[in-house]
């Protein structure tokens with residue numbers, strides 16, 4: 001295992017190679033734009049948390065934001081082309097990161113960002129992803145998962161933007177327990193940012 005973090009160029013190159021192999025090269029730009037939106041919001045949350053005395057690894061968080069959806073280079077996405085059910089993109093991301101020899105903590109963010117808070121074993125069981133909880137646990141995982149669930153592609157703008165919490169909540173509440181988990185993570189974000197982000 002390489003004990004340092006990959007550079008953003010390295011991540012993008014790996015994404016390009018995999019997406020090209022699967023005939024979905026257009027995923028790279030869409031994903032990069034999404035990840036940039038997630039990172040900007042995550043950075044804002046993290047800086048407020050640091051100001052309030054919390055320890056956040058900003059360097060790791062940035063790299064994690066650009067890696068978290070790398071599995072989409074295999075599954076594709078609903079908005080472009082879906083090669084495999086998109087619910088598997090977290091797991092595929094985990095596998096890609098491990099194959100690259102990147103850090104376990106980077107592989108973890110792929111499976112633990114789903115649904116804005118990670119997933120319980122009940123949800124994982126229901127959608128064919130095993131029998132274990134894959135919840136966002138560390139402060140970086142929780143900030144990333146939360147920032148990610150608030151980022152939506154805006155057709156008019158032609159890029160991703162941060163939408164209100166309710167939009168994310170309505171998207172994920174259909175999964176058993178997911179709405180409650182997401183609200184709990186929102187409370188956590190409110191707490192660490194002293195209510196500057198909700």
Ligand SMILES: [Fe+2]
Nearest residue numbers: 068069089113
């Ligand atoms: Fe994702």
